[in-house]
Amino acid sequence: MDIRVSKDPLRSLDGDLLAVFAFAQPEPLGRAAAAVDAALGGAISELGRAGDWSGKAEETSLLYTRGALGVRRVLVVGLGARSAFGLEALRVAAAASAKVARKLRLTSYYAALPPADGLAYDDMAQAVVEGALLGAYTFTRHKTDDASAGPALRGLTVVCRPEEACAVAAGAERGRIIGEAVTMARDLANEPANYLTPTLLAEQAEEIANACGLRHEVLEEADMAELGMGALLGVAQGSDEPAKFIILEHNADRADLDTYVVVGKGITFDSGGISLKPSDGMEWMKDDMSGAAVTLGVMQAVAALGLPLHVVGLMPATENLPGGRAYKPGDVLKAMNGLTIEVVSTDAEGRVILADALAYAARFAPKAVVDLATLTGACVIALGHVASGLLASDDALAGQLLESSARTGEKLWRLPLFDDYAEQIKSDVADVRNTGGRPAGTITGALFLQRFAEGYPWAHLDIAGTAKVDSDRGYVLKGATGHGVRLLVDWLRSRAG
Numbered sequence: 128m129d130i131r132v133s134k135d136p137l138r139s140l141d142g143d144l145l146a147v148f149a150f151a152q153p154e155p156l157g158r159a160a161a162a163v164d165a166a167l168g169g170a171i172s173e174l175g176r177a178g179d180w181s182g183k184a185e186e187t188s189l190l191y192t193r194g195a196l197g198v199r200r201v202l203v204v205g206l207g208a209r210s211a212f213g214l215e216a217l218r219v220a221a222a223a224s225a226k227v228a229r230k231l232r233l234t235s236y237y238a239a240l241p242p243a244d245g246l247a248y249d250d251m252a253q254a255v256v257e258g259a260l261l262g263a264y265t266f267t268r269h270k271t272d273d274a275s276a277g278p279a280l281r282g283l284t285v286v287c288r289p290e291e292a293c294a295v296a297a298g299a300e301r302g303r304i305i306g307e308a309v310t311m312a313r314d315l316a317n318e319p320a321n322y323l324t325p326t327l328l329a330e331q332a333e334e335i336a337n338a339c340g341l342r343h344e345v346l347e348e349a350d351m352a353e354l355g356m357g358a359l360l361g362v363a364q365g366s367d368e369p370a371k372f373i374i375l376e377h378n379a380d381r382a383d384l385d386t387y388v389v390v391g392k393g394i395t396f397d398s399g400g401i402s403l404k405p406s407d408g409m410e411w412m413k414d415d416m417s418g419a420a421v422t423l424g425v426m427q428a429v430a431a432l433g434l435p436l437h438v439v440g441l442m443p444a445t446e447n448l449p450g451g452r453a454y455k456p457g458d459v460l461k462a463m464n465g466l467t468i469e470v471v472s473t474d475a476e477g478r479v480i481l482a483d484a485l486a487y488a489a490r491f492a493p494k495a496v497v498d499l500a501t502l503t504g505a506c507v508i509a510l511g512h513v514a515s516g517l518l519a520s521d522d523a524l525a526g527q528l529l530e531s532s533a534r535t536g537e538k539l540w541r542l543p544l545f546d547d548y549a550e551q552i553k554s555d556v557a558d559v560r561n562t563g564g565r566p567a568g569t570i571t572g573a574l575f576l577q578r579f580a581e582g583y584p585w586a587h588l589d590i591a592g593t594a595k596v597d598s599d600r601g602y603v604l605k606g607a608t609g610h611g612v613r614l615l616v617d618w619l620r621s622r623a624g
């Protein structure tokens with residue numbers, strides 16, 4: 128999307144639509160909304176007085192300027208109660224404005240920043256751009272009749288005062304980079320599995336790497352065998368599609384920088400394998416590579432932002448299918464760190480492929496490793512589609528992630544890694560078993576991963592519930608969400624200081 132900043136007076140803007148934001152009534156209008164109100168002879172105030180618009184979150188009202196302003200329409204967008212105002216309210220309001228612009232079949236519009244109310248202008252601009260980009264998202268590439276969806280939104284101009292323009296330009300650019308990274312992650316996770324095999328995912332990763340100057344490497348199955356990645360290879364046995372281990376690096380040649388590793392589960396389709404899933408809803412197991420999609424989004428964003436950190440993205444990718452050579456319940460696999468795994472369910476495949484990826488991460492001597500995975504149905508039961516599970520071996524790292532969560536609105540809730548639960552994944556025949564029964568399934572999944580996440584502070588995000596939603600919620604639209612990109616980019620920005 129073409130993101131611009133204008134410091135021109137509101138009267139001189141020329142176009143189809145100007146969005147102005149306002150708090151829930153009876154708060155007075157902010158500067159931009161008040162200026163528009165005056166130009167329109169009090170039309171916005173009248174909306175409030177008549178009770179036709181109350182300013183609650185996502186409530187919009189459309190006015191026609193009929194020559195009183197250069198723009199043809201003004202959209203008044205509710206920010207909700209002033210007491211609850213923050214960047215999240217602004218993202219939600221910006222998404223509401225983008226949805227109206229799309230419904231009007233516009234390809235671009237203006238949005239005037241609301242009163243800062245204690246927020247920084249760069250953060251506000253970032254929030255507006257992110258909200259608009261994410262709220263305007265569509266996934267129509269497989270529809271042959273694209274016309275019904277209307278044209279894509281191609282441009283947004285953030286309007287501010289001259290003295291704010293510098294900060295606003297920086298924030299808007301950040302918002303564009305991050306919003307586009309989330310969009311890319313959504314696209315990948317929405318993509319059907321026949322259009323996104325591990326091979327095609329690796330090709331996408333290469334394209335992204337080339338476009339933004341990341342180091343790129345793909346380990347083939349022969350390489351994995353040499354490294355002793357028996358866990359990833361075990362899961363891959365059931366599919367005719369070759370597994371790929373995708374590695375992207377930002378600032379790969381900078382030994383002076385701190386290293387952070389992001390690991391994403393890349394199961395491009397999860398049938399459950401021999402422990403076959405019920406067919407109801409199985410079509411959504413195409414998004415079981417959401418962790419990898421988010422990792423790719425994070426890598427794209429950190430490269431575009433030029434963060435002064437060495438960031439590594441690891442994406443083990445395979446299908447989980449019940450082919451004739453598929454791994455079976457009872458099989459024992461040996462991971463790269465030498466630990467043996469008793470396979471109790473072939474449907475607990477995510478933790479198995481992550482075992483090798485987490486072991487591989489140790490070779491970078493990282494300051495911290497964060498993995499993202501659509502790991503457990505239990506997490507969907509516990510936290511629904513609202514918050515991701517956070518499980519961490521390190522309290523400082525958990526605290527940093529919770530701070531980023533608060534700033535970005537990508538909710539996390541921490542669950543414990545008490546040793547007591549480890550009883551459930553003890554095996555009679557191997558070092559560890561890949562399931563721990565129904566109780567505390569998210570915790571036993573994470574405790575399994577912890578056996579392989581040795582030698583660095585580590586956190587695990589279970590995004591099983593948040594990677595995909597069934598209905599719109601503000602700027603989080605039905606379908607794949609890209610949940611985790613904004614969170615981890617914020618976290619890495621905070622690490623870069």
Ligand code: BES
Pocket residue numbers: 397399415472474475476477501502503504505507561562563564568591592
């Ligand atoms: N990809 C699934 C988890 C999942 C379930 C994600 C529902 C999104 C929605 C994962 O591979 C899986 O099948 N986990 C099993 C683990 C169990 C066998 C220990 C689960 O949660 O049932």
Ligand code: MN
Pocket residue numbers: 397399473474475476477
């Ligand atoms: Mn599974």
Ligand code: ZN
Pocket residue numbers: 394397415474476477501502
């Ligand atoms: Zn899975």
